[in-house]
Amino acid sequence: MVGITFRKKTYVTVHLETYSFYKEYQETHKMKVPMETFIAFCVFKYCPSDSIILRFVPVKPTPEQVKAAVILSEENLVYMINDYEVPWPVAMCVYPVIMNDDLIVTGLCAVARHITAYRICGRIPEEHEEGLLGFRHSCLQAPNEVSIWTKFCEIDMIKAMQEITNAVELKELPKHLVRFEHHLRKPVRVHNIYKVARNIKKESLKAEQQAGGKSTDGQEASGASDPQPSTSSAPPASSSGSLQSVKEEETVEKPDKDEQQPIAEQSVVNEEQKAVAPSVDAELSTQVNKADVIKQEGDVNDQQQIAEQKTSTEQPANAGQQASTEQPANAGQQASTEQPANAGQQATSTEQPSNAEKQANTGQQASTEQPANAEQLASTEQPSNAEKQANTGQPANAEQQASAEQPANAEKQANTNQTESDKANSEKSNAELQALADKQTPKESGEGTSAAPRTSKPRKWKSLRKRECIIESTTKIEDLQVSHQFAEGPFLTLADLVLLPSYHVIIHTIGEQRFESLLPTTYKWYKKVMSLQKVQDTFVCYMDKFDIKLNTSENISLPTSEDVSLYKTDPKRHNPRKRIYTREEDIEAALSFVKEGMELPISENNYERAFEWKDIPEYxxxxxxxxxxxxxxxKSQQLENLVLAVLKMATDGDVIVDFCCGGGHLGILLAYLLPRCTIIFLENKVQSLVTARQRIQKLRINNVFYFQCNLDFFIGEFDIGVGLHACGIATDLILDKCVQAKAKFVLSPCCYGSLHYTNRLIYPRSQAFSSVPILKYLCLAHAADQTHKEHPLAVRGARCMGIIDSDRGRLAEEMGYKVTLMKLKPPTCTPKNDLLIGIPPEE
Structure with a gap:
């Protein structure tokens, strides 16, 4: 049809690295692959999808890579592609890489998570109810830069496996294996741990009951729901006399014998009640109107006349009803062998105050003290419907009255035989009338207002099993008895699948018996995961074809490691990023190490505005x-400074990377002003990229690519790198990426106080500042955050900020860069207003 364009279905392409070329694979139907490739391939087999296709990219490996490679054997796998066929965005990343239109995902855990999103098969019972990604899909979500657990799964364990396979003589196991052993022995620390503990306890009790030949409780929820006892008091759907129903009835507190009516009398009362109820309700409505008139006029004599008129006109339904008014209604009378629910429970299930419960409180008080007050005037000679039903053992009508527009009917009708109301004292009449008005408006708690405070009742459990499933939130996590059945707790998650192949190679390299003797808890976890049928069909069938050589080294020992779990929230975990608290003398002592000529001069910001904000589209x-x-x-002032610097150095065809782009404020503006350049948004937070992508789509800009990855996994070449307020060490990582690619950079650093030494970064960065001790350097970095406006220490903080950025600039100068350090204008646009610009040497 004319005018209609049909878009071809797009596939998610997973690019995997292989050390075998196409001709070799055709001959043997086997290929050597790195462990990351094998894990991603098996995760794809575990989570099949009709929207994902695999592509293997042959690369030339190093001898160490070949030695640590594993064998992937399968006929008619997928075809391989050559280097020139690899899309350029994919070539800029570390494998495995996913390309989904303009979205690039790299990093083992990020790729595995992305594959599970297209899963078309159901989950197995061992998985969490939300699937492999667990509660709120948070499994391995945080990048390895900030997550100990993600770093352990996708980096540490693979390095440990490579260390063992490459070792000629193994004397000591890698430290990471001991860390995981300690982790499995520690209490589980996951979201909703108390709900998980209750569900586990509930399933355990249910299994014990079924093993004993007992029927299960049909009213209890499934294991995925919260097993806390429900506040609903609806009676059982069936009265077949099952063992469970009998037990539930026996747990309900029964009334005393002298407070129970005979069953025959109850049935008579019930039939007569149905005939009398309409007239009682009509008279009750008349009574309420009269009570309101009395309250407005404050006439005690009129009140007495109404009581006398009411007493003379109303007739009790029968003797049984009159007898019932002499016995105060209480929760015990409502209980019966046919209906275990009481009036209090009915009120809870309908979210309305119970008339019978109110009457139980007010009726008992009136029968014992018998004050002449508005309660007695409001009461009729007829007991409330809820009270009659409580005595007859039929709580259905009481439940209907509890949801009616006038829930206080039971109070108005209580104690109708109290004819001594004409003896009331006139001094108390106004106060009692006010009490009557208060009672006509039910409280949120479902209780009427009475002179005496209501005594709380002990909680009644419908089932002993529900009471046994309760676990208080004050219970210590160590006492919850939730063990590590799997890597992250009682459920199988994506982390188990990522760790399994590496441990399979390690265990068979060391020997199963020796491994079990050294790390028994880890071995138990390994056998647990290997026993799952789905894992056997998707992982074990390929791992059995590994060519693993047994290491014959003797006396393999375990290294020492801190006895903590891999959870970041473990209270015993050492925090290497612990904040440094400085004193005045510490800062001054650190400043004494900064000699003349070490700091970069502050240049003047002479950039002229090249655009007007009114001409910029909304998004x-x-x-x-x-x-x-x-x-x-x-924010607009900050963006303007960086954009003007980029516009002055950019040329058509440049690739510009907005590192740590967040929501894309800087990258979007550059993409609009530089339509002939390619802009890469690099961010490890999925939601931030989603926000940036939505804005780009509304602008209809097509020169943007989105990279969801860490800085470590981006290895491509580019022309300009920008970063606005990249926190802490992120600025240094961006600087290193720009220097390695010999690219220009425009950086505005932030969060100096969070700098810390790592295995990738050494402070000070430059040779010019190498004389400054590391602790003094970190002290200056901490003082650099004291740049708040109108702060007495802001001047010294600005100098410390310049010292840290001068060290970064000197590092680039040592690489041949021409570096300029200036301030954003106006300086009030942000306390972190340093702007570091670098131009690489011309080749």
């Missing part, structure tokens, strides 16, 4: 509604 401006007005103004 390319921070004023698009994504930020508050005051912050949007400061």
């Amino acid at each position: 390319a401006s921070p004023y698009a509604g994504f930020l508050p007005d005051t912050r949007a103004e400061r």
Whole structure:
């Protein structure tokens, strides 16, 4: 049809690395692959999808890579592609890499998570109810830069496996294996741990009951729901006399014998009650109107006349009803062998105050003290419907009255035989009338207002099993008895699948018996995961074809490691990023190590505005509604400084990377102003990229690519790198990426106080500042955050900030860069207003 364009279905392409070329695979139907490739392949087999296709990219490996490779054997696997067929965005990343239109995902855990999103098969019982990604799909979500657990799964364990397979003589196991052993022995620390513990206890009790030949409780929820006892008191659907129903009835407190009516009399009362109920309700409505008139006029004599008229006109339904008014209604009378639910429970299930419960409180008080008050005037000679039904053992009508528009009917009708109301004292009449008005409005708690405070009743459990499933939130996590059946707790998650192949190679390299003697808890976890049928069909069938050589080294020992779990929230975990608290003398002592000539001079910011904000489209401006007005103004000033610097150095065809782009404020503006350049948004947070992508789509800009990955996994070449307020060490990582690619950079650092030494970064960064001790350097970094406006220490904080950025600039200068350090203008747009610009040497 004319005017209609049909878009071809797009597939998610997973690019995997292999050390075998196509001709070799055709001959043997086997290929050597790195462990990351094998894990991603098996996760794809575990989570099949009709929207994902695999592509293997042959690369030339190093001898160490070949030695640590595993064998992937399968006929008619998929075809391989050559280097020139690899899309350029994929070639800029570390394998495995997913390309989904303009979205690039790299990193083992991020790729595995992305594959599970397209899963078309159901989950197995051992998985969490939300699937392999667990509660709120948070499994391995955080990047390895900030998550100990993600780093352990996708980096540490693979390195440990490579260390063992490459060792000629193994004397000591890698430290990471001991860390995981300690982790499995520690208490489980996951979201909703108390709910998980209750569900486990509930399933355990249910299994014990079924093993004993007992029927299960049909009213209890499934294991995925919260097993706390429900507040509903609806009676059982069936009265077949099952063992469970009998037990539930026996747990309900029964009334005393002298408070129970004979069953025959109850049936008579019930039939007569149905005939009398309409007239009682009509008279009750008349009574309420009269009570309101009395309250407005304050006439005690009129009150007495109404009581006398009411007493003379109303007739009790029968003797049985009159007898019932002499016995105060209580929760015990409502209980019966046919209906275990009481009036209090009915009120809870309908979310309305119970008339019978109110009457139980007010009726008992009136019968014992018998004050002449408005309660007696409001009461009739007829007992409330809820009370009669409680005595007859039929709580259905009481439940209907509890949801009616006038839930206080039972109070108005209580104690109708109290004819001594004409002896009331006139001094108490106004106060009692006010009490009557208060009672006509039910409280949220379902209780009427009475002179005496209501005594709380002990909780009645419908089932002993529900009471046994309760676990208080004050219970210590160590006492919950939730053990590590799997890596992250009682459920199989994606982390188990990522760790399994590496441990399979390690265990068979060391020997199963020796491994079990060294790390018994880990071996138990390994056998648990290997026993799952789905794992055998998707992982074990390929792992059995590994060519693993047994290491014959003797006396393999375990290294020492801190006895903590891999959870970041473990209270015993050492925090290497612990904040440094400085004193005045510490900062001054650190400043004494900074000699003349070490700091970069502050250049003047002479960039002239090249665009007007009024000409910028809505979704390319921070004023698009994504930020508050005051912050949007400061953000626009920050963006303007960086964009003007980029516009002066950019040329057509440049590739510009917005590192740690967040919501994309800087990258979107650059993409709009530089349509002939390619802009890469690099961010490890999925939601931030989603926000940026939505804004780009509304602008209809097509020169943007989105990279969901860490800085470590981005290895491509580019021309300009920008970063606005990249926190802490992120600025140094961006600087290293730019220097390695010999790219220009425009950086505005942030969060100096969070700098810390790592295995990738050494402080100070430059030779010019190498004389500054590391502790003094970190002290200066901490003082650099003291740059708040109108702060007495802001001047010294600005100098410390310049010292840290001068060290970064000197590092680039040592690599041949021309570096400029200036301030953003106006300086009030942000306390972190340093701008570091570098131009690489011309080749």
